[in-house]
Amino acid sequence: MQLTSDEEKALKGERGEALATAYRILLAIGEATEAKKLVPITWAHVSGVNYNTIGDSGVEFLEKLSKDGRVAVKTTINPMGFDAVKVNSLKLNKEFIAKQNRIVSAYERIGVTRSFTCIPYEVFDLPSKGTDVSFAESNAAVYANSVAGLRTNKESALSALASSLTGKAPYSELRVEELRKPNVGIRVNYELDNEVDYGLLGYFAGKVAKNSVAFSGVENLSKRNAKSLSAALGTSGSCGMFTHEKTSEMIEFGKEEARKIRDELHTSEKGDVITLGSPQLGVDDLSLLADMVQGKKFRKRCLIFCARAAYEGAKKLGYTEKIEKAGAEMLCDCCTCLTPLIDRNEVDDVITNSIKGAYYLSNSNKVGVCLKSLKDIVREECA
């Protein structure tokens, strides 16, 4: 990869250690992905905020980087481990809280926006179509490429952070027009009914596609189903984009394929706790939920993860009151994935409508998962 003379100087440390580290990261990823140069980006969305995700080595790295590292472009960050406002009422150990706070302080020194959201595309205004951004959260990267018309690779926590500090990203993979062409197509041969079905499709696609995948039979996606599909697609493999064009090779996705994926993720017929979110709920999701649960009560503990910006918006419109009246706990700044709020010493099985959530609850929190659509959750778990 060719660097400009300014980039070379920064790489050598002439503009500080943090920037040199950032260029080292971009250079390594650029070489590995066969980039010829770096291109400017206007917005970085950084993952690796939850202490459960990055651990002690992440804390140490970020504290060191935050000594002289500063954002060069708008930078938003992923959810952390708890709701910053409700932290004292949540059952969390002190060490977790202290380590999480060190991570947040380091990011603040670097100069990020305290967004704590995995749906930046829903919370913030989008730049014009075709703009290069650098999104690390996988559901956000897939959504940005496939629905929002932006360009990003499926960045890692470190590559997005390096892009934040430099305002640049390697020109490779999904940033290159020819490489955005899907190399595999999937024909959906039955009518998908709800967000769980779209998630199963996404998870299936992530296993068979490389960079980009084409779907036929799921045109006119609602935002809710697009979120579910993007999140599941980003979970099961390296694929960072879907389109609706035709490809020469088409793989069938039918009820049998959906059942196989469901069997892998649906590991329990019941659950003690319900979680909604992963991705976090936006204002539209909260509006729908408020309508569905009006006048009803959840029979079980129900955790609803939403972006704080969405919560504030929904509160003004009266949605949060209806949801809280139904007995659900609304949590901002955090999400289902790797949440410390679901502890397998206390919870055996969780009910969720999120395929991405199901994957992480199963593999990281090590609890059983009962997959149900939102409609079924309200019908069966509310009275």
Place this chain on the structure above:
Amino acid sequence: MLEEFEGHSEGRMRIRCRAIVKGNDEGEALVTKQPINFLTMIDLKSGIVKDAKHELYKKNIANKVLVFPNAVGSSVGAYSIYALKGSRVAPKAIVCKKADITTASGCAIANIPLVDSPESDVFAIKSGLTVKVDAVVGLIEIGEK
């Protein structure tokens, strides 16, 4: 220029490859055909492979030239490579079949020389042999035990 690096000379075999993270180092080879998940498979304090299903189970990657196809799992595994370096139990150099972004970024922040795309089969290298990695020109040299 590069021809002279190929084949055997003085009992040493040389393999051309691609330099990903610049640097040079030399150490005992530890070779596996199985991918590595740095986040879940390695004990970050000792460098010992703790995954009982992995063929390197109970082996220590500390100060070795680690040869493996690519990393798998969360890209947060890059922080694990950084942690290994902090505990002074990181590999001296890494040779991948195809470097992934987790290994590339992890080596970048931990200053571990990394090469990939070797022109001949690196999995034929026997663990225990001395391997010299030149991640500036892109060359590995396999020596005697």
